[in-house]
Amino acid sequence: MLFIKRFFQYSLALLGLTTLALAIWIVIFLIRPLPMASETIGMQIPAGASVRAIADQLVASGVLTEPYSFLLVVKLTGSANKLQAGDYAFNTPLQVMGLIDVLKHGTFDQFKLQLTEGKTFADFRQKLAQMPGIRHDTLMLSDQELMQQVSGQNDAPEGWFFPDTYFLDAQSSDLDLYKRAYQKMVQHLNQAWEQRASGLPYRTMYEALIMASIVEKETGVEEERPQIAGVFVNRLRKGMRLQTDPTVIYGMGTRYRGNISKKDLLADTPYNTYTRSGLPPTPIALPGLASIQAALHPANTNALYFVANGQGRHVFTATLEAHNQAVRAYQLKK
Incomplete structure (x- = not known):
């Protein structure tokens, strides 16, 4: 009887320590930003994907480093049946509850591109070409061909794109951003030209x-x-x-x-x-x-x-x- 009593005592103590360690692990996982592989990661979750398939896809895309912590939190929060299919873009910093909230509501952050003053058009093309999650429809176009599609003219592209912060939906075309940046520069330049000093x-x-x-x-x-x-x-x-x-x-x-x-x-x-x-x-x-x-x-x-x-x-x-x-x-x- 003494042996059985001590066995249960040790078992309860071990269970308590295991539970405490698990609780600490979950808390750390909840509050620590996810170690994403890049600043912006785009991915598409197909209709009918299971929670495990979603977790594996998050790992493969670089949002998560392993699936088990995510699966445990999803189960504990009762979110397993609430994750939705769709196109997503995840930006750092991102915590796991924010990730789950995005997946539950079917909404997504947009891709962000910062076009900085003083950079060249070549810098712009390179930066946009490396942007994940969007369609790169202009990669094979020359600068002149790109400008023809953007403005209808064969002008030199340098200077014609307004430096600003731009947001793109997942799977939108890079050509859309070129057109928006061009039109914004034309708008600002026209207005300033009309009000110029004599x-x-x-x-x-x-x-x-x-x-x-x-x-x-x-x-x-x-x-x-x-x-x-x-x-x-x-x-x-x-x-x-x-x-x-x-x-x-x-x-x-x-x-x-x-x-x-x-x-x-x-x-x-x-x-x-x-x-x-x-x-x-x-x-x-x-x-x-x-x-x-x-x-x-x-x-x-x-x-x-x-x-x-x-x-x-x-x-x-x-x-x-x-x-x-x-x-x-x-x-x-x-």
Whole structure:
């Protein structure tokens, strides 16, 4: 009898420890973000899929690392018969109860793409091509063919897509996003062009877009952008060359390795504003709204030069002598 009594005592103690360990494991699983394989994961759950099949698919897609914890929580919460088929997109950070809630209600997060100011169209194409969960209908199109589908024109695509945060439903076409970003840029540019300052040295709205892209690449400080634009507008009015490094870098293409030399500044390309007068033939980046506004409302300044001060800003000067002094003070010393 004593043996049986102790056996039951040890069994109860072991059961209690096991239950406690299981409870701790469940709590950790509930509160810890899921270790998803990537920031956004798209998947499609077919009609009639079992809970185990859904769990296995979540593992295969990289949402879960193993199915058993998920299956246990689904069973404990009574959600086994409530998970629905459909197209889903899961974004980090995501906890298991949020995952179950999405699957129960048949709703899904949209795919998100952040198109950043100052990036090039090539960057945009690469980023969108790597986006999961959508249809990539434009991968085999050239830039000109893509623009023909987007705008009906064979324009160069650089600069024509507005930097913003875009959301796409699962299995939507990448062409839809190109069209939305293009139309948004056209809308902002048209509105800004209609409200532009008088006397600007731009013959067309496209030239203003080119200037906005240069301003975008010259400074990340928003309040400096009208001053930068003012310098370049003054140079255009005087027939001076713009002499801006970002255009040279753009013209170098894949030859650019992080630095430009005097040899690069002297090597003529259509984008080298040290060797050629006026604006380059196309934008050199995707400008944001602040740079568009700066290009069309430049500061009223007599400055013709500027130089980086080494602290993220620029020193503006009106004469070559003052500019050379600023270069000696901030650039040669560095």
